[in-house]
Amino acid sequence: MADEAHLSGIAGRYALAVFELALETKAIDAVGRDFLTLKGLLAESADLARLVRAPVFSRDDQAKGIRAVLDAVGADALTTRFLLLLCAKRRLFLLPAIIRDFNTLVEREKGEIAAQVLSAHKLNDAQIAELKRALKEKLGRDPLLNTEVDPTLLGGLVVKVGSRMIDSSLRSKLNGLRLAMRGASH
Incomplete structure (x- = not known):
């Protein structure tokens, strides 16, 4: 079980969950690459950042937008399922913190x-x-x-x-x- 110290609240719990799933399915590197790509895209694209952070978008709109981005970058199936879950739970705004905490967990593991x-x-x-x-x-x-x-x-x-x-x-x-x-x- 990964050490939960230094993870941030709800984002930390989501990061730990996706980390443990990725560990079980041997998808750590794939999810890590996807998160690195998403982090870069969030920094480059004001539209994507707005989609992720703005509460004005419906669950369905967020899911459609995120699915299109993930399909375009060829994201791993686990990454796609995870981000669609975030959309369904109205937690997509946590993505930057989840990526940070996920990377912390990967660093510890390695x-x-x-x-x-x-x-x-x-x-x-x-x-x-x-x-x-x-x-x-x-x-x-x-x-x-x-x-x-x-x-x-x-x-x-x-x-x-x-x-x-x-x-x-x-x-x-x-x-x-x-x-x-x-x-x-x-």
Whole structure:
């Protein structure tokens, strides 16, 4: 049985249910791919996001719209049944939170942990490998890195793992130094 800690309410219960079904039917990878595709489509399409979130659409309209999207992307049968159930229960608005919680459960199952990495410049393969090694050593699990460039950073990295943040950016060090200097002058 998967650990239910850190899952969010109703969305967490739905995520746990679809995760356990996917585990039983060996469809974890297929459902994970479908959810990744849906997450991207929700970010790209204001119309799809509105269909998912707006309560003005009927169950039938949501089901027709979601079925069309799932058919177009060739979604797994379990993903399709699950999303149609969400439509029938008027819970489709929970989809983004369900996807997040499902991914958390998959990471735990695989012994992985997601890490958001912001850097001043694009990291090369050697830097990514070293960062993965250091995070695995510190966290005890394989990190799944999501790297982004943040031009507002002067240098260094900001790494977020769950609710923890490791900030080794030059900007935060300079701000800390500035605060320390202000304190010393009083």
